[in-house]
Amino acid sequence: MFPLTNGVSYNSYLINDEKTALLDTVDAAITAEYMENITYALNGRELDYLVINHMEPDHCANIEEILRRYPGVSVIGNAKTLQFFNQYYSMDISENFLEVKEGEEISLGKHVLRFYMAPMVHWPEVMVTYEVTQGILFSADAFGAFGALAGNIFADEVEYDSYYLDEARRYYTNIVGRYGNQVQALFKKLDGLKINMICSLHGHIWRGDMISYILNKYDIWSRYLPEKKGVVIAYASMYGNTENAVNALASKLAQRGVKDMRMYDVSKTHPSYIISDIFKYSNVVFASPTYNLHLYFPMDSLIRELSVLNISNRKVSLIGNHTWSSAALKVMTEMVNNMKNMEIVGTPIDIKSSLKEDREHELDALADAIYKSLSDD
Numbered sequence: 001m002f003p004l005t006n007g008v009s010y011n012s013y014l015i016n017d018e019k020t021a022l023l024d025t026v027d028a029a030i031t032a033e034y035m036e037n038i039t040y041a042l043n044g045r046e047l048d049y050l051v052i053n054h055m056e057p058d059h060c061a062n063i064e065e066i067l068r069r070y071p072g073v074s075v076i077g078n079a080k081t082l083q084f085f086n087q088y089y090s091m092d093i094s095e096n097f098l099e100v101k102e103g104e105e106i107s108l109g110k111h112v113l114r115f116y117m118a119p120m121v122h123w124p125e126v127m128v129t130y131e132v133t134q135g136i137l138f139s140a141d142a143f144g145a146f147g148a149l150a151g152n153i154f155a156d157e158v159e160y161d162s163y164y165l166d167e168a169r170r171y172y173t174n175i176v177g178r179y180g181n182q183v184q185a186l187f188k189k190l191d192g193l194k195i196n197m198i199c200s201l202h203g204h205i206w207r208g209d210m211i212s213y214i215l216n217k218y219d220i221w222s223r224y225l226p227e228k229k230g231v232v233i234a235y236a237s238m239y240g241n242t243e244n245a246v247n248a249l250a251s252k253l254a255q256r257g258v259k260d261m262r263m264y265d266v267s268k269t270h271p272s273y274i275i276s277d278i279f280k281y282s283n284v285v286f287a288s289p290t291y292n293l294h295l296y297f298p299m300d301s302l303i304r305e306l307s308v309l310n311i312s313n314r315k316v317s318l319i320g321n322h323t324w325s326s327a328a329l330k331v332m333t334e335m336v337n338n339m340k341n342m343e344i345v346g347t348p349i350d351i352k353s354s355l356k357e358d359r360e361h362e363l364d365a366l367a368d369a370i371y372k373s374l375s376d377d
Contacts, residue, residue, distance in 0.1 A: 002272045007148030011201050014041045018109025019048040023138045025062035052077040053140040055084040064091045074098045080125035120182040135196035144202030146171045155204035170276035177309040183222035224312040229374050230260035230281035236288040236296040241354040242321045246287045252367035266298040287319035288328045295331040303335045312340035315373045318348040345373045
């Protein structure tokens with residue numbers, strides 16, 4: 001669904017104690033490598049527990065193989081975990097399955113695992129596992145990121161802001177973004193726990209000061225608040241006229257002192273990147289022509305996806321374009337007005353084929369309104 005130019009990591013964790021516990025598995029694409037790693041890490045020991053925090057196939061694809069190799073393993077999950085396993089796979093694991101409920105604990109010896117349900121972060125069966133002794137949170141998909149690891153497994157070992165943060169945001173906004181309320185509910189459950197490390201199923205491991213760093217980001221994202229003031233301009237253009245209008249608008253904004261802008265052609269950029277930046281910034285401009293008496297379809301798709309992801313608390317400006325029958329501006333206005341707490345900034349502009357000199361004052365007024373909205377507290 002999403003471009004992964006820099007790849008992605010699949011993380012699984014093994015605890016070697018008096019009893020052994022494996023936390024989640026990985027995607028089927030890397031089964032051979034994964035099983036080699038598990039065999040090496042166990043070093044001849046049996047596997048006592050397999051904890052399933054998340055039943056999405058990129059993490060649960062090796063449960064059957066684990067059971068074939070370690071038939072005595074207890075598979076830990078909740079009732080929904082077993083339901084989803086039976087929907088995806090054919091092996092009968094009922095004899096191995098150990099159902100856990102909210103707050104229950106299992107001792108491995110020195111280490112104690114406690115389970116918290118995290119429904120809809122981002123699937124209904126999701127739970128997280130808290131290792132009590134060392135304060136380690138095994139967080140399922142939460143706090144993950146796109147991007148393969150390059151040797152360093154801890155977030156404090158890399159320049160996270162400059163290289164990985166955009167991919168962490170793109171991961172969250174497109175995968176978990178709809179479920180901000182559920183993320184906030186998980187925060188309440190975890191409140192008061194001493195967390196020394198967070199181990200996600202994707203991306204780097206969080207420790208030290210980086211724990212508060214990622215928790216703060218998730219708090220902002222899950223409350224649909226912009227990280228910073230700035231403008232994302234997302235446009236569609238059939239013959240270059242709408243593109244010309246947004247280029248002129250961007251120049252006018254720059255002349256007024258706006259310093260942080262992102263511009264995307266929705267026909268050429270995957271929506272996941274645009275969505276990520278719209279979550280990041282305070283203001284967005286949608287500009288699109290009418291097509292077949294409707295809103296141009298890639299723009300329609302982008303705005304609908306943003307609506308599904310529950311984007312809110314943004315300042316939106318609109319530019320439509322048409323030659324003989326106007327529809328784009330009307331449809332965009334309706335779609336934005338149906339979202340939560342979205343403010344229309346400036347008077348929307350409906351261009352007739354191309355922006356003429358006698359209407360440039362409307363673009364100036366829109367630029368003034370956007371600039372003012374960025375200056376407002």
